[in-house]
Amino acid sequence: MPTDTPPEAIDGILRQSWQAFLEYRKFSLQQRAQFMRTIATRLTEAAPDLLKMSMEETHLPEARLRSELTRTVFQLNSYADFCEKGSWLDARIDTADTSRNPSRPDLRKTLTPLGPVIIFGASNFPFAYSTAGGDTACAFAAGCPVIVKAHPAHAQTSELVAACILAAAKACKMPEGIFAHVQGASFETGKALVTHPLTKAVGFTGSFNGGKALFDWANQRPEPIPVFAEMGSVNPVFLFPEKLSTAAHDIASMYADSITQSVGQFCTNPGLIIGIEGKDLQQFIQALGENIRKIPPGTMLHPGIAKAYQEKRAAALIQEGVSKIAESDTAAGNNQGVPTIASVTGAHFFGNPLLHQEVFGPYSLVVRCRDIREMTEVALHLEGQLTTSLIATEQDILQHTPLVEAIKNIGGRFIMNGVPTGVTVALSMQHGGPFPATTDPRFTSVGADGIKRFARPIVYQNWPDALLPEELKNANPLGIWRTVNNELTKDGL
């Protein structure tokens, strides 16, 4: 294991990060994009070493890690493209108007980076949501330096990725301190980073306990700072009656795959499936069970996660009214997670908050409701979620408005006849939802819109053209979309 960063080093790291911030925020969008693309290139070059080390540390299969690395490179490149296009700055210009009463000055608004950002990566994504992952890419695009707290589950992979970032920084002549890498498994290291006065924002992907602790520390600072913590979700799936009656087998097969993909270690893993008691649901449950039995257990990311899965699964299965439907026919080896499906009535589910909680791993609970009203009650009582899935015909949606409306309250992404796993990196993605899925549902951690977490609007009032930043100059030298006197345009003034 790499050596822990000594606590007394944190202050120096933040001071250097702050100095880098003052320089880096003056860099052009092209320079930021170039830096991000260079990181992507270095990661690609280092792929053999990165894959080898990450396989050792995470026990994830090579194909999965390879595709995650490809995704990470795609994120860096596509956010770089978005950054460079500049429309995300939401530049707004209202020209002076002395005919109005009171007269209007010349006002020009753009975004400015918040300052040094601390990123806490995820145990389950050593590349895409860790050291050079989505949060880091968003912060660099916004104009912020980044300090990554390496995840102890893949600390050495994190070192290798950090080396790629530092090499890219050097090649692109970035200011010293644009990126720093901190090792340390203790809560104290995280707390010291989040509570340092020069820290201006935090990005986190992980457990509820971890994210909530960071959120509380950040809000209790003399100067509170924004925290975007993505803390997981049970991702409820609603089986509407008409659709279920026509496709129980296909849905069961699709969901068996989704539940067990990567040994269920996705924040979008479908942990809860809600349907109406009857022969269609019985058919679905039976088919799901048959599928699950055939899927062998897989080695989980690290022994701690495997142990937590075993414990939480065991605790869930002994709750009143819960019956196991099926588990994998294959015996589990060391640190492996056993694919498992259980079921419970709506009434029991209501009475037991433990059943609403995520069991991180290849586990899903089918809730058997008495009728559509009880199903709606379940939706009304669920906490905030990253995703909800609707297995439904058009007729189902039109007929069951109260249920659909209840589902709309709780999620960030509404999936029609699909599975929640597989989060596309695209501008239209929303990976965020009402608490406790995330700490602020107004932002996303997947897709280039995630940049907005790390920037704030500023206005220049009556500044001479020569002194304005490029994106606000009369001639529109960047050629970006701007809202001028309430109309979107690429024209200059």
Place this chain on the structure above:
Amino acid sequence: MPTDTPPEAIDGILRQSWQAFLEYRKFSLQQRAQFMRTIATRLTEAAPDLLKMSMEETHLPEARLRSELTRTVFQLNSYADFCEKGSWLDARIDTADTSRNPSRPDLRKTLTPLGPVIIFGASNFPFAYSTAGGDTACAFAAGCPVIVKAHPAHAQTSELVAACILAAAKACKMPEGIFAHVQGASFETGKALVTHPLTKAVGFTGSFNGGKALFDWANQRPEPIPVFAEMGSVNPVFLFPEKLSTAAHDIASMYADSITQSVGQFCTNPGLIIGIEGKDLQQFIQALGENIRKIPPGTMLHPGIAKAYQEKRAAALIQEGVSKIAESDTAAGNNQGVPTIASVTGAHFFGNPLLHQEVFGPYSLVVRCRDIREMTEVALHLEGQLTTSLIATEQDILQHTPLVEAIKNIGGRFIMNGVPTGVTVALSMQHGGPFPATTDPRFTSVGADGIKRFARPIVYQNWPDALLPEELKNANPLGIWRTVNNELTKDGL
């Protein structure tokens, strides 16, 4: 005084607000805009009564209140226009692409309202930042019902305004509960509103202590919710050397007006003026003093504010190194605020945090720095601000980069050779800044962009066209700007 709302009524109010939310969020942008415009019309019709009552309650002069009411009507109408145009929904569409690996589903993102919003109005703006003020207009535009906690300083004006909103709601067939009005001066009423589980966001304009209390309550809830609290600012003004040498008299006269406008009761009142010791600054101070002596005291909003001003002014004036430059030659009557200018050296200013705090009223402190480096140090040590003003030539800005960069860290709006008072309502406005100016510098409470405080993104994945909200349908029936496969367009698919 109107009767206090009994604490046991709060739960019923929130429940009704939640029911209204479920209906109101389905209303079209046109219907929301129509509702907002109808409120504007009702306020205009009720103007004589509103002005009479508000003059009694706030002691503000009729001309000021009349222009504030005009501003309030303008806000409602212009935010309604913006709401109706729909581009603020930031609709994004990525069409399905099976040629990619992994293949991309059809993803369509829009904004959805957060839910019931609690608004706490400002003592100093009975119309524009109170019951039917900017926050209320933004929440209605976003699709949220509003519950206003009336400010005790103008509780009866608030009743009259609430009646206008309710009449408009009835005329526009809005759901019962779209708006509620709560009276009560106690902290407990505010706390009950903010901590109710059905409350989903808070808007506040007022003191640091008030705003920070709401922020803390909101973050300590089992489900934390966003609070946008605008908590005031000292709005530092930086006198750059070249500009000061050419225009000391003009600047002094402009600032004497700004400091004393509305008896200094603006959150953008310039409370701190920073310059470099020397004959130019002496000339400025002398001219400012001469101007201030001629400006008579004015009656403040209410006795509590007048008393607080007297006490804070007195406390500021007896600090070590602080000397009074001038005060109004006219003796103050009951509850009047005396225009006052004091001065202090940079060294004394540094050593005394009390001098960094706002003295709400017609008071400003001139900080005399040894040199440009000390002036930069002052900028580096100031807290977050709504505005900063730069009194400077282009040469000044180009020559003193460290000072300009330091100023950029702390403010939301940077004013060149003007005064911070007079906040234009425009899309390009930013009325928000780093803490403690506001609780989240990524949002604004003036300008239609303030709507974004009260909405969150949601994504529809693979939904049939017929079931999508209007703004996401293939044909683009609303004719709004959308980002389709990464390009802004008004075209349909």
